[in-house]
Amino acid sequence: MLETLKISTNDLRVGMFVSALDRSWLETPFIIQGFRIESRTQIDKLREYCNYVFVDTVQSRQPAESFKVNAGGKQKRMPLEHIFYDRNLEQYGDKSNxxxxxxxxxxxxxxxxxxxxxxxxxxxxxxxxxxxxxxxxxxxxxxxxxxxxxxxxxxxxxxxxxxxxxxxxxxxxxxxxxxxxxxxxxxxxxxxxxxxxxxxxxxxxxxxxxxxxxxxxxxxxxxxxxxxxxxxxxxxxxxxxxxxxxxxxxxxxxxxxxxxxxxxxxxxxxxxxxxxxxxxxxxxxxxxxxxxxxxxxxxxxxxxxxxxxxxxxxxxxxxxxxxxxxIGVYPAGTLVELSSGEVAVVIAEYRTRRLRPKVLVLLDKNKQQLPKATLLDLQDVCLAGKQEAINIARSLEPGAYGIDLACLELENARISA
The missing domain is CATH 1.10.3210.10 (Hypothetical protein af1432)
Incomplete structure:
Protein backbone atom coordinates (compact mmCIF):
# COMPACT_ATOMS: atom_id res chain seq x y z
CA MET A 1 0.00 0.00 0.00
CA LEU A 2 1.27 3.46 -0.92
CA GLU A 3 2.43 5.46 2.10
CA THR A 4 3.77 8.97 1.98
CA LEU A 5 5.76 10.64 4.75
CA LYS A 6 6.42 14.31 5.34
CA ILE A 7 10.19 14.58 5.80
CA SER A 8 12.47 17.51 6.58
CA THR A 9 14.99 18.12 3.81
CA ASN A 10 17.68 17.84 6.52
CA ASP A 11 16.75 14.15 6.91
CA LEU A 12 16.78 13.19 3.23
CA ARG A 13 18.88 10.24 2.07
CA VAL A 14 20.01 9.00 -1.33
CA GLY A 15 17.47 6.43 -2.53
CA MET A 16 14.38 8.17 -1.17
CA PHE A 17 11.61 8.84 -3.70
CA VAL A 18 10.33 12.43 -3.56
CA SER A 19 6.67 12.50 -4.63
CA ALA A 20 5.70 16.07 -3.65
CA LEU A 21 7.22 19.31 -2.34
CA ASP A 22 6.18 21.92 0.20
CA ARG A 23 5.59 24.31 -2.71
CA SER A 24 4.57 24.19 -6.34
CA TRP A 25 6.89 22.26 -8.67
CA LEU A 26 6.62 25.34 -10.90
CA GLU A 27 8.67 27.32 -8.38
CA THR A 28 11.61 24.91 -8.57
CA PRO A 29 14.11 23.76 -11.22
CA PHE A 30 13.11 20.10 -10.91
CA ILE A 31 12.07 18.89 -14.36
CA ILE A 32 10.38 15.66 -13.27
CA GLN A 33 7.45 15.76 -10.84
CA GLY A 34 8.39 12.84 -8.64
CA PHE A 35 11.90 11.38 -8.66
CA ARG A 36 14.27 9.14 -6.74
CA ILE A 37 17.23 10.92 -5.12
CA GLU A 38 20.41 9.64 -6.75
CA SER A 39 23.03 12.06 -5.39
CA ARG A 40 23.95 14.46 -2.60
CA THR A 41 23.72 17.28 -5.14
CA GLN A 42 19.99 16.65 -5.50
CA ILE A 43 19.59 16.74 -1.71
CA ASP A 44 21.44 20.06 -1.54
CA LYS A 45 19.19 21.46 -4.29
CA LEU A 46 16.06 20.28 -2.45
CA ARG A 47 17.30 21.95 0.74
CA GLU A 48 17.85 25.15 -1.19
CA TYR A 49 14.21 25.33 -2.29
CA CYS A 50 12.24 23.36 0.31
CA ASN A 51 11.94 22.98 4.07
CA TYR A 52 10.28 19.59 3.76
CA VAL A 53 9.13 17.17 1.07
CA PHE A 54 6.85 14.14 0.83
CA VAL A 55 8.57 10.80 0.35
CA ASP A 56 6.92 7.70 -1.09
CA THR A 57 8.21 4.86 1.10
CA VAL A 58 7.14 2.18 -1.39
CA GLN A 59 9.18 3.57 -4.29
CA SER A 60 12.12 4.52 -2.09
CA ARG A 61 15.25 2.39 -1.98
CA GLN A 62 15.72 2.85 1.75
CA PRO A 63 15.25 0.54 4.73
CA ALA A 64 12.22 1.20 6.95
CA GLU A 65 14.38 2.46 9.84
CA SER A 66 15.48 5.41 7.67
CA PHE A 67 12.06 6.91 8.17
CA LYS A 68 11.68 6.46 11.92
CA VAL A 69 13.11 9.87 12.74
CA ASN A 70 10.16 11.36 10.97
CA ALA A 71 7.43 9.38 12.71
CA GLY A 72 6.14 12.53 14.40
CA GLY A 73 5.90 14.31 11.07
CA LYS A 74 4.05 11.55 9.31
CA GLN A 75 1.39 12.86 6.98
CA LYS A 76 -0.66 10.64 4.74
CA ARG A 77 -1.72 11.85 1.34
CA MET A 78 -4.76 10.24 -0.22
CA PRO A 79 -3.66 7.46 -2.59
CA LEU A 80 -5.57 7.40 -5.87
CA GLU A 81 -6.58 3.82 -5.07
CA HIS A 82 -8.44 5.17 -2.04
CA ILE A 83 -10.13 8.02 -3.91
CA PHE A 84 -11.32 5.60 -6.60
CA TYR A 85 -11.70 2.56 -4.36
CA ASP A 86 -14.55 1.14 -6.45
CA ARG A 87 -12.59 1.08 -9.74
CA ASN A 88 -9.81 -1.02 -11.17
CA LEU A 89 -7.09 1.46 -12.09
CA GLU A 90 -4.55 0.56 -14.75
CA GLN A 91 -1.42 2.16 -16.15
CA TYR A 92 -1.32 3.55 -19.67
CA GLY A 93 1.71 3.92 -21.90
CA ASP A 94 2.03 5.85 -25.15
CA LYS A 95 1.37 3.51 -28.08
CA SER A 96 2.00 6.08 -30.83
CA ASN A 97 3.97 9.29 -31.26
CA ILE A 327 -1.33 17.83 -19.52
CA GLY A 328 1.99 19.27 -18.36
CA VAL A 329 3.11 22.61 -16.94
CA TYR A 330 3.15 24.08 -20.44
CA PRO A 331 0.17 22.32 -22.10
CA ALA A 332 -0.18 21.95 -25.85
CA GLY A 333 -0.99 25.26 -27.48
CA THR A 334 0.86 27.38 -24.90
CA LEU A 335 2.66 30.33 -26.47
CA VAL A 336 6.09 30.76 -24.90
CA GLU A 337 9.10 33.03 -25.21
CA LEU A 338 12.40 31.16 -25.26
CA SER A 339 15.65 32.23 -23.63
CA SER A 340 16.91 32.87 -27.17
CA GLY A 341 14.25 35.56 -27.59
CA GLU A 342 12.28 33.50 -30.11
CA VAL A 343 8.55 32.90 -29.71
CA ALA A 344 7.16 29.39 -30.03
CA VAL A 345 4.12 27.25 -29.30
CA VAL A 346 4.32 24.02 -27.30
CA ILE A 347 3.23 21.00 -29.31
CA ALA A 348 4.39 17.70 -27.84
CA GLU A 349 5.93 15.75 -24.99
CA TYR A 350 4.89 18.36 -22.46
CA ARG A 351 3.68 15.61 -20.13
CA THR A 352 6.92 13.65 -19.67
CA ARG A 353 9.34 16.56 -20.13
CA ARG A 354 7.47 19.33 -18.41
CA LEU A 355 10.06 22.11 -18.75
CA ARG A 356 11.75 21.03 -21.99
CA PRO A 357 9.04 19.97 -24.47
CA LYS A 358 9.06 20.12 -28.24
CA VAL A 359 7.99 23.51 -29.53
CA LEU A 360 7.20 25.07 -32.87
CA VAL A 361 9.18 28.31 -33.35
CA LEU A 362 6.98 30.98 -34.97
CA LEU A 363 8.89 34.26 -34.48
CA ASP A 364 12.61 35.02 -34.49
CA LYS A 365 14.41 36.80 -31.65
CA ASN A 366 13.29 40.16 -33.10
CA LYS A 367 9.68 38.95 -32.95
CA GLN A 368 9.44 38.76 -36.73
CA GLN A 369 7.50 35.92 -38.34
CA LEU A 370 9.65 33.13 -39.73
CA PRO A 371 9.07 32.01 -43.34
CA LYS A 372 8.31 28.56 -41.98
CA ALA A 373 7.55 27.46 -38.46
CA THR A 374 10.35 25.17 -37.28
CA LEU A 375 10.29 22.32 -34.80
CA LEU A 376 12.69 22.67 -31.89
CA ASP A 377 13.34 19.96 -29.33
CA LEU A 378 14.32 21.81 -26.15
CA GLN A 379 15.81 18.61 -24.77
CA ASP A 380 18.56 18.67 -27.39
CA VAL A 381 19.34 22.29 -28.29
CA CYS A 382 21.73 24.89 -26.87
CA LEU A 383 22.26 28.58 -27.55
CA ALA A 384 24.60 29.15 -30.49
CA GLY A 385 28.25 29.05 -29.42
CA LYS A 386 27.38 28.30 -25.80
CA GLN A 387 26.91 25.29 -23.60
CA GLU A 388 23.80 26.87 -22.11
CA ALA A 389 20.57 25.14 -23.13
CA ILE A 390 17.65 27.01 -24.62
CA ASN A 391 14.86 27.18 -22.06
CA ILE A 392 11.33 28.47 -21.83
CA ALA A 393 11.76 31.94 -20.36
CA ARG A 394 8.07 32.67 -19.83
CA SER A 395 4.62 31.82 -21.05
CA LEU A 396 2.64 34.32 -23.10
CA GLU A 397 -1.03 35.14 -23.08
CA PRO A 398 -3.18 33.91 -26.00
CA GLY A 399 -2.85 36.18 -29.03
CA ALA A 400 0.53 37.63 -28.00
CA TYR A 401 2.37 39.35 -30.87
CA GLY A 402 -0.75 38.91 -33.00
CA ILE A 403 -0.34 35.12 -33.23
CA ASP A 404 -3.57 33.33 -34.09
CA LEU A 405 -3.12 29.61 -33.47
CA ALA A 406 -6.31 28.86 -35.39
CA CYS A 407 -4.55 30.02 -38.55
CA LEU A 408 -1.47 27.92 -37.93
CA GLU A 409 -0.98 25.15 -40.49
CA LEU A 410 1.03 22.38 -38.90
CA GLU A 411 1.59 20.71 -42.25
CA ASN A 412 3.67 23.69 -43.38
CA ALA A 413 6.01 23.39 -40.46
CA ARG A 414 9.28 21.52 -40.65
CA ILE A 415 8.17 18.54 -38.59
CA SER A 416 9.35 14.98 -38.85
CA ALA A 417 8.67 11.90 -36.79
Missing amino acids: FVDEKPRAEAALEALVGDVCDIFEQVGNGGKIDVIQLKKSVEPLIGSISRNPDACLWISRLKQHDEYSYQHALSSAIWAVSLGRELGFSRQDLRSLAMGGMLMDVGKLQIDSGLLKAERQLTNSESAQMQDHVNHGLTILQDSGIINHDVTSMVAYHHERYDGSGYPFGMKGDEIPPVARIAAIVDTYGAITSNRGYAAAISPSNAIRVLYEARNTDFQAELVEAFIRA
Whole structure:
Protein backbone atom coordinates (compact mmCIF):
# COMPACT_ATOMS: atom_id res chain seq x y z
CA MET A 1 0.00 0.00 0.00
CA LEU A 2 1.27 3.46 -0.92
CA GLU A 3 2.43 5.46 2.10
CA THR A 4 3.77 8.97 1.98
CA LEU A 5 5.76 10.64 4.75
CA LYS A 6 6.42 14.31 5.34
CA ILE A 7 10.19 14.58 5.80
CA SER A 8 12.47 17.51 6.58
CA THR A 9 14.99 18.12 3.81
CA ASN A 10 17.68 17.84 6.52
CA ASP A 11 16.75 14.15 6.91
CA LEU A 12 16.78 13.19 3.23
CA ARG A 13 18.88 10.24 2.07
CA VAL A 14 20.01 9.00 -1.33
CA GLY A 15 17.47 6.43 -2.53
CA MET A 16 14.38 8.17 -1.17
CA PHE A 17 11.61 8.84 -3.70
CA VAL A 18 10.33 12.43 -3.56
CA SER A 19 6.67 12.50 -4.63
CA ALA A 20 5.70 16.07 -3.65
CA LEU A 21 7.22 19.31 -2.34
CA ASP A 22 6.18 21.92 0.20
CA ARG A 23 5.59 24.31 -2.71
CA SER A 24 4.57 24.19 -6.34
CA TRP A 25 6.89 22.26 -8.67
CA LEU A 26 6.62 25.34 -10.90
CA GLU A 27 8.67 27.32 -8.38
CA THR A 28 11.61 24.91 -8.57
CA PRO A 29 14.11 23.76 -11.22
CA PHE A 30 13.11 20.10 -10.91
CA ILE A 31 12.07 18.89 -14.36
CA ILE A 32 10.38 15.66 -13.27
CA GLN A 33 7.45 15.76 -10.84
CA GLY A 34 8.39 12.84 -8.64
CA PHE A 35 11.90 11.38 -8.66
CA ARG A 36 14.27 9.14 -6.74
CA ILE A 37 17.23 10.92 -5.12
CA GLU A 38 20.41 9.64 -6.75
CA SER A 39 23.03 12.06 -5.39
CA ARG A 40 23.95 14.46 -2.60
CA THR A 41 23.72 17.28 -5.14
CA GLN A 42 19.99 16.65 -5.50
CA ILE A 43 19.59 16.74 -1.71
CA ASP A 44 21.44 20.06 -1.54
CA LYS A 45 19.19 21.46 -4.29
CA LEU A 46 16.06 20.28 -2.45
CA ARG A 47 17.30 21.95 0.74
CA GLU A 48 17.85 25.15 -1.19
CA TYR A 49 14.21 25.33 -2.29
CA CYS A 50 12.24 23.36 0.31
CA ASN A 51 11.94 22.98 4.07
CA TYR A 52 10.28 19.59 3.76
CA VAL A 53 9.13 17.17 1.07
CA PHE A 54 6.85 14.14 0.83
CA VAL A 55 8.57 10.80 0.35
CA ASP A 56 6.92 7.70 -1.09
CA THR A 57 8.21 4.86 1.10
CA VAL A 58 7.14 2.18 -1.39
CA GLN A 59 9.18 3.57 -4.29
CA SER A 60 12.12 4.52 -2.09
CA ARG A 61 15.25 2.39 -1.98
CA GLN A 62 15.72 2.85 1.75
CA PRO A 63 15.25 0.54 4.73
CA ALA A 64 12.22 1.20 6.95
CA GLU A 65 14.38 2.46 9.84
CA SER A 66 15.48 5.41 7.67
CA PHE A 67 12.06 6.91 8.17
CA LYS A 68 11.68 6.46 11.92
CA VAL A 69 13.11 9.87 12.74
CA ASN A 70 10.16 11.36 10.97
CA ALA A 71 7.43 9.38 12.71
CA GLY A 72 6.14 12.53 14.40
CA GLY A 73 5.90 14.31 11.07
CA LYS A 74 4.05 11.55 9.31
CA GLN A 75 1.39 12.86 6.98
CA LYS A 76 -0.66 10.64 4.74
CA ARG A 77 -1.72 11.85 1.34
CA MET A 78 -4.76 10.24 -0.22
CA PRO A 79 -3.66 7.46 -2.59
CA LEU A 80 -5.57 7.40 -5.87
CA GLU A 81 -6.58 3.82 -5.07
CA HIS A 82 -8.44 5.17 -2.04
CA ILE A 83 -10.13 8.02 -3.91
CA PHE A 84 -11.32 5.60 -6.60
CA TYR A 85 -11.70 2.56 -4.36
CA ASP A 86 -14.55 1.14 -6.45
CA ARG A 87 -12.59 1.08 -9.74
CA ASN A 88 -9.81 -1.02 -11.17
CA LEU A 89 -7.09 1.46 -12.09
CA GLU A 90 -4.55 0.56 -14.75
CA GLN A 91 -1.42 2.16 -16.15
CA TYR A 92 -1.32 3.55 -19.67
CA GLY A 93 1.71 3.92 -21.90
CA ASP A 94 2.03 5.85 -25.15
CA LYS A 95 1.37 3.51 -28.08
CA SER A 96 2.00 6.08 -30.83
CA ASN A 97 3.97 9.29 -31.26
CA PHE A 98 2.65 12.78 -31.93
CA VAL A 99 3.16 12.72 -35.69
CA ASP A 100 1.52 9.33 -36.22
CA GLU A 101 -1.40 10.10 -33.94
CA LYS A 102 -2.16 13.56 -35.32
CA PRO A 103 -4.27 12.53 -38.37
CA ARG A 104 -6.30 10.08 -36.26
CA ALA A 105 -6.89 12.71 -33.59
CA GLU A 106 -7.86 15.24 -36.23
CA ALA A 107 -10.43 12.87 -37.73
CA ALA A 108 -11.83 12.03 -34.29
CA LEU A 109 -12.29 15.66 -33.33
CA GLU A 110 -13.67 16.66 -36.72
CA ALA A 111 -16.41 14.02 -36.42
CA LEU A 112 -17.06 14.90 -32.79
CA VAL A 113 -17.57 18.59 -33.55
CA GLY A 114 -20.36 17.74 -35.97
CA ASP A 115 -22.01 15.33 -33.56
CA VAL A 116 -21.84 17.83 -30.67
CA CYS A 117 -23.52 20.46 -32.84
CA ASP A 118 -26.26 17.97 -33.79
CA ILE A 119 -26.84 16.94 -30.17
CA PHE A 120 -27.01 20.52 -28.90
CA GLU A 121 -29.31 21.54 -31.74
CA GLN A 122 -31.67 18.65 -30.96
CA VAL A 123 -31.82 19.59 -27.28
CA GLY A 124 -32.13 23.29 -28.05
CA ASN A 125 -35.20 22.52 -30.15
CA GLY A 126 -36.80 20.62 -27.29
CA GLY A 127 -35.62 17.16 -28.34
CA LYS A 128 -33.76 14.48 -26.45
CA ILE A 129 -30.10 13.48 -26.45
CA ASP A 130 -29.39 10.60 -28.80
CA VAL A 131 -27.49 8.42 -26.32
CA ILE A 132 -26.41 5.85 -28.90
CA GLN A 133 -25.01 8.57 -31.16
CA LEU A 134 -23.21 10.16 -28.21
CA LYS A 135 -21.54 6.90 -27.19
CA LYS A 136 -20.39 6.25 -30.76
CA SER A 137 -19.14 9.82 -31.13
CA VAL A 138 -16.73 9.68 -28.20
CA GLU A 139 -15.12 6.33 -29.07
CA PRO A 140 -12.53 7.68 -31.59
CA LEU A 141 -11.62 10.43 -29.09
CA ILE A 142 -11.08 7.90 -26.31
CA GLY A 143 -9.00 5.72 -28.62
CA SER A 144 -6.73 8.59 -29.66
CA ILE A 145 -6.17 9.88 -26.12
CA SER A 146 -5.56 6.35 -24.85
CA ARG A 147 -2.79 5.86 -27.42
CA ASN A 148 -1.21 9.30 -26.93
CA PRO A 149 -2.98 12.45 -25.65
CA ASP A 150 -0.50 14.87 -27.24
CA ALA A 151 -2.17 15.19 -30.64
CA CYS A 152 -5.73 15.54 -29.36
CA LEU A 153 -4.76 18.17 -26.81
CA TRP A 154 -2.80 20.09 -29.45
CA ILE A 155 -5.56 20.05 -32.07
CA SER A 156 -8.21 21.05 -29.55
CA ARG A 157 -6.22 24.24 -28.86
CA LEU A 158 -5.96 25.06 -32.56
CA LYS A 159 -9.46 24.22 -33.72
CA GLN A 160 -11.43 26.61 -31.56
CA HIS A 161 -15.17 26.58 -32.35
CA ASP A 162 -16.88 29.93 -32.78
CA GLU A 163 -19.65 28.97 -30.35
CA TYR A 164 -18.34 28.89 -26.76
CA SER A 165 -20.83 26.27 -25.55
CA TYR A 166 -19.73 23.82 -28.25
CA GLN A 167 -16.05 24.48 -27.66
CA HIS A 168 -16.42 24.12 -23.90
CA ALA A 169 -18.24 20.81 -24.30
CA LEU A 170 -15.48 19.45 -26.54
CA SER A 171 -12.66 20.76 -24.36
CA SER A 172 -14.20 19.43 -21.17
CA ALA A 173 -14.52 15.97 -22.70
CA ILE A 174 -10.89 16.03 -23.85
CA TRP A 175 -9.52 17.26 -20.51
CA ALA A 176 -11.66 14.77 -18.59
CA VAL A 177 -10.52 11.78 -20.66
CA SER A 178 -6.88 12.92 -20.46
CA LEU A 179 -7.10 13.14 -16.68
CA GLY A 180 -8.92 9.82 -16.53
CA ARG A 181 -6.12 8.23 -18.54
CA GLU A 182 -3.55 9.61 -16.10
CA LEU A 183 -5.57 8.21 -13.20
CA GLY A 184 -5.78 4.80 -14.88
CA PHE A 185 -9.50 4.66 -15.62
CA SER A 186 -10.82 1.75 -17.70
CA ARG A 187 -12.07 2.28 -21.25
CA GLN A 188 -15.67 2.14 -20.02
CA ASP A 189 -14.99 4.75 -17.33
CA LEU A 190 -13.23 6.99 -19.87
CA ARG A 191 -16.39 6.86 -21.99
CA SER A 192 -18.42 8.04 -19.00
CA LEU A 193 -15.97 10.90 -18.39
CA ALA A 194 -16.20 11.95 -22.05
CA MET A 195 -20.00 11.93 -22.01
CA GLY A 196 -20.14 13.76 -18.68
CA GLY A 197 -17.66 16.36 -19.89
CA MET A 198 -19.68 17.02 -23.03
CA LEU A 199 -22.99 17.30 -21.16
CA MET A 200 -21.96 19.21 -18.01
CA ASP A 201 -23.39 22.48 -19.30
CA VAL A 202 -26.14 21.13 -21.55
CA GLY A 203 -28.65 22.79 -19.19
CA LYS A 204 -27.43 26.20 -20.36
CA LEU A 205 -29.43 25.59 -23.52
CA GLN A 206 -32.46 26.41 -21.34
CA ILE A 207 -30.93 29.67 -20.07
CA ASP A 208 -31.66 33.03 -21.70
CA SER A 209 -28.88 33.64 -24.24
CA GLY A 210 -28.65 37.26 -23.11
CA LEU A 211 -27.46 36.09 -19.70
CA LEU A 212 -24.99 33.65 -21.21
CA LYS A 213 -23.40 36.40 -23.34
CA ALA A 214 -23.57 39.18 -20.77
CA GLU A 215 -20.38 41.23 -20.57
CA ARG A 216 -21.12 42.53 -17.09
CA GLN A 217 -21.50 41.24 -13.57
CA LEU A 218 -24.84 39.48 -13.14
CA THR A 219 -27.36 40.51 -10.50
CA ASN A 220 -28.19 38.09 -7.67
CA SER A 221 -31.39 37.13 -9.44
CA GLU A 222 -29.59 36.56 -12.73
CA SER A 223 -26.89 34.50 -11.00
CA ALA A 224 -29.60 32.29 -9.51
CA GLN A 225 -31.06 31.79 -12.98
CA MET A 226 -27.61 30.93 -14.34
CA GLN A 227 -26.96 28.42 -11.55
CA ASP A 228 -30.24 26.73 -12.39
CA HIS A 229 -28.58 25.29 -15.50
CA VAL A 230 -27.57 22.36 -13.28
CA ASN A 231 -31.19 21.41 -12.65
CA HIS A 232 -32.05 21.96 -16.32
CA GLY A 233 -29.20 19.64 -17.28
CA LEU A 234 -30.37 16.88 -14.96
CA THR A 235 -33.90 17.16 -16.37
CA ILE A 236 -32.55 16.85 -19.92
CA LEU A 237 -30.57 13.74 -18.93
CA GLN A 238 -33.60 12.20 -17.25
CA ASP A 239 -35.86 12.91 -20.22
CA SER A 240 -33.25 11.36 -22.52
CA GLY A 241 -33.04 8.19 -20.43
CA ILE A 242 -29.42 8.75 -19.32
CA ILE A 243 -28.95 7.03 -15.97
CA ASN A 244 -25.16 6.52 -16.01
CA HIS A 245 -24.20 7.49 -12.46
CA ASP A 246 -20.87 9.05 -13.44
CA VAL A 247 -22.50 11.23 -16.11
CA THR A 248 -25.31 12.42 -13.85
CA SER A 249 -22.85 13.10 -11.02
CA MET A 250 -20.68 15.25 -13.30
CA VAL A 251 -23.71 17.26 -14.45
CA ALA A 252 -25.16 17.59 -10.94
CA TYR A 253 -22.03 18.47 -8.96
CA HIS A 254 -19.44 20.05 -11.27
CA HIS A 255 -19.90 23.41 -9.52
CA GLU A 256 -19.42 21.98 -6.02
CA ARG A 257 -16.10 22.87 -4.43
CA TYR A 258 -13.84 20.83 -2.17
CA ASP A 259 -14.11 23.34 0.72
CA GLY A 260 -17.92 23.52 0.51
CA SER A 261 -18.08 26.92 -1.20
CA GLY A 262 -19.74 25.69 -4.41
CA TYR A 263 -23.34 25.23 -5.52
CA PRO A 264 -26.10 24.06 -5.65
CA PHE A 265 -25.75 21.99 -2.45
CA GLY A 266 -22.58 23.31 -0.77
CA MET A 267 -21.14 19.78 -0.61
CA LYS A 268 -17.54 19.41 0.56
CA GLY A 269 -14.68 16.91 0.55
CA ASP A 270 -15.70 13.28 0.21
CA GLU A 271 -19.36 14.26 -0.01
CA ILE A 272 -18.65 15.18 -3.64
CA PRO A 273 -18.43 12.11 -5.92
CA PRO A 274 -14.84 11.70 -7.20
CA VAL A 275 -15.87 12.03 -10.86
CA ALA A 276 -17.55 15.35 -9.98
CA ARG A 277 -14.27 16.53 -8.42
CA ILE A 278 -12.67 15.72 -11.80
CA ALA A 279 -15.48 17.60 -13.54
CA ALA A 280 -14.88 20.71 -11.41
CA ILE A 281 -11.21 20.82 -12.42
CA VAL A 282 -11.72 20.33 -16.15
CA ASP A 283 -14.73 22.68 -16.24
CA THR A 284 -12.71 25.46 -14.60
CA TYR A 285 -9.62 24.86 -16.72
CA GLY A 286 -11.65 24.85 -19.93
CA ALA A 287 -13.48 28.03 -18.95
CA ILE A 288 -10.50 30.17 -17.94
CA THR A 289 -8.48 29.18 -21.02
CA SER A 290 -11.32 30.27 -23.34
CA ASN A 291 -12.58 33.72 -24.30
CA ARG A 292 -15.92 34.43 -22.62
CA GLY A 293 -18.11 37.50 -22.85
CA TYR A 294 -16.97 38.80 -19.47
CA ALA A 295 -13.36 37.55 -19.39
CA ALA A 296 -10.47 37.04 -21.77
CA ALA A 297 -8.69 33.70 -21.94
CA ILE A 298 -5.55 33.22 -19.90
CA SER A 299 -2.61 31.08 -21.00
CA PRO A 300 -2.73 27.35 -20.27
CA SER A 301 0.33 27.57 -18.01
CA ASN A 302 -1.24 30.40 -15.99
CA ALA A 303 -4.43 28.37 -15.74
CA ILE A 304 -2.37 25.52 -14.28
CA ARG A 305 -1.10 27.94 -11.63
CA VAL A 306 -4.66 29.00 -10.82
CA LEU A 307 -5.68 25.39 -10.27
CA TYR A 308 -2.59 24.62 -8.22
CA GLU A 309 -3.15 27.61 -5.95
CA ALA A 310 -6.75 26.43 -5.40
CA ARG A 311 -5.78 22.90 -4.31
CA ASN A 312 -7.55 21.74 -1.16
CA THR A 313 -9.80 24.79 -1.31
CA ASP A 314 -11.73 24.58 -4.57
CA PHE A 315 -10.22 21.30 -5.73
CA GLN A 316 -8.72 18.15 -4.22
CA ALA A 317 -4.93 18.45 -4.27
CA GLU A 318 -4.25 14.91 -5.46
CA LEU A 319 -6.51 15.38 -8.48
CA VAL A 320 -5.02 18.78 -9.35
CA GLU A 321 -1.56 17.23 -9.28
CA ALA A 322 -2.75 14.36 -11.49
CA PHE A 323 -4.22 16.89 -13.94
CA ILE A 324 -0.88 18.70 -14.13
CA ARG A 325 0.86 15.39 -14.82
CA ALA A 326 -1.73 14.64 -17.51
CA ILE A 327 -1.33 17.83 -19.52
CA GLY A 328 1.99 19.27 -18.36
CA VAL A 329 3.11 22.61 -16.94
CA TYR A 330 3.15 24.08 -20.44
CA PRO A 331 0.17 22.32 -22.10
CA ALA A 332 -0.18 21.95 -25.85
CA GLY A 333 -0.99 25.26 -27.48
CA THR A 334 0.86 27.38 -24.90
CA LEU A 335 2.66 30.33 -26.47
CA VAL A 336 6.09 30.76 -24.90
CA GLU A 337 9.10 33.03 -25.21
CA LEU A 338 12.40 31.16 -25.26
CA SER A 339 15.65 32.23 -23.63
CA SER A 340 16.91 32.87 -27.17
CA GLY A 341 14.25 35.56 -27.59
CA GLU A 342 12.28 33.50 -30.11
CA VAL A 343 8.55 32.90 -29.71
CA ALA A 344 7.16 29.39 -30.03
CA VAL A 345 4.12 27.25 -29.30
CA VAL A 346 4.32 24.02 -27.30
CA ILE A 347 3.23 21.00 -29.31
CA ALA A 348 4.39 17.70 -27.84
CA GLU A 349 5.93 15.75 -24.99
CA TYR A 350 4.89 18.36 -22.46
CA ARG A 351 3.68 15.61 -20.13
CA THR A 352 6.92 13.65 -19.67
CA ARG A 353 9.34 16.56 -20.13
CA ARG A 354 7.47 19.33 -18.41
CA LEU A 355 10.06 22.11 -18.75
CA ARG A 356 11.75 21.03 -21.99
CA PRO A 357 9.04 19.97 -24.47
CA LYS A 358 9.06 20.12 -28.24
CA VAL A 359 7.99 23.51 -29.53
CA LEU A 360 7.20 25.07 -32.87
CA VAL A 361 9.18 28.31 -33.35
CA LEU A 362 6.98 30.98 -34.97
CA LEU A 363 8.89 34.26 -34.48
CA ASP A 364 12.61 35.02 -34.49
CA LYS A 365 14.41 36.80 -31.65
CA ASN A 366 13.29 40.16 -33.10
CA LYS A 367 9.68 38.95 -32.95
CA GLN A 368 9.44 38.76 -36.73
CA GLN A 369 7.50 35.92 -38.34
CA LEU A 370 9.65 33.13 -39.73
CA PRO A 371 9.07 32.01 -43.34
CA LYS A 372 8.31 28.56 -41.98
CA ALA A 373 7.55 27.46 -38.46
CA THR A 374 10.35 25.17 -37.28
CA LEU A 375 10.29 22.32 -34.80
CA LEU A 376 12.69 22.67 -31.89
CA ASP A 377 13.34 19.96 -29.33
CA LEU A 378 14.32 21.81 -26.15
CA GLN A 379 15.81 18.61 -24.77
CA ASP A 380 18.56 18.67 -27.39
CA VAL A 381 19.34 22.29 -28.29
CA CYS A 382 21.73 24.89 -26.87
CA LEU A 383 22.26 28.58 -27.55
CA ALA A 384 24.60 29.15 -30.49
CA GLY A 385 28.25 29.05 -29.42
CA LYS A 386 27.38 28.30 -25.80
CA GLN A 387 26.91 25.29 -23.60
CA GLU A 388 23.80 26.87 -22.11
CA ALA A 389 20.57 25.14 -23.13
CA ILE A 390 17.65 27.01 -24.62
CA ASN A 391 14.86 27.18 -22.06
CA ILE A 392 11.33 28.47 -21.83
CA ALA A 393 11.76 31.94 -20.36
CA ARG A 394 8.07 32.67 -19.83
CA SER A 395 4.62 31.82 -21.05
CA LEU A 396 2.64 34.32 -23.10
CA GLU A 397 -1.03 35.14 -23.08
CA PRO A 398 -3.18 33.91 -26.00
CA GLY A 399 -2.85 36.18 -29.03
CA ALA A 400 0.53 37.63 -28.00
CA TYR A 401 2.37 39.35 -30.87
CA GLY A 402 -0.75 38.91 -33.00
CA ILE A 403 -0.34 35.12 -33.23
CA ASP A 404 -3.57 33.33 -34.09
CA LEU A 405 -3.12 29.61 -33.47
CA ALA A 406 -6.31 28.86 -35.39
CA CYS A 407 -4.55 30.02 -38.55
CA LEU A 408 -1.47 27.92 -37.93
CA GLU A 409 -0.98 25.15 -40.49
CA LEU A 410 1.03 22.38 -38.90
CA GLU A 411 1.59 20.71 -42.25
CA ASN A 412 3.67 23.69 -43.38
CA ALA A 413 6.01 23.39 -40.46
CA ARG A 414 9.28 21.52 -40.65
CA ILE A 415 8.17 18.54 -38.59
CA SER A 416 9.35 14.98 -38.85
CA ALA A 417 8.67 11.90 -36.79
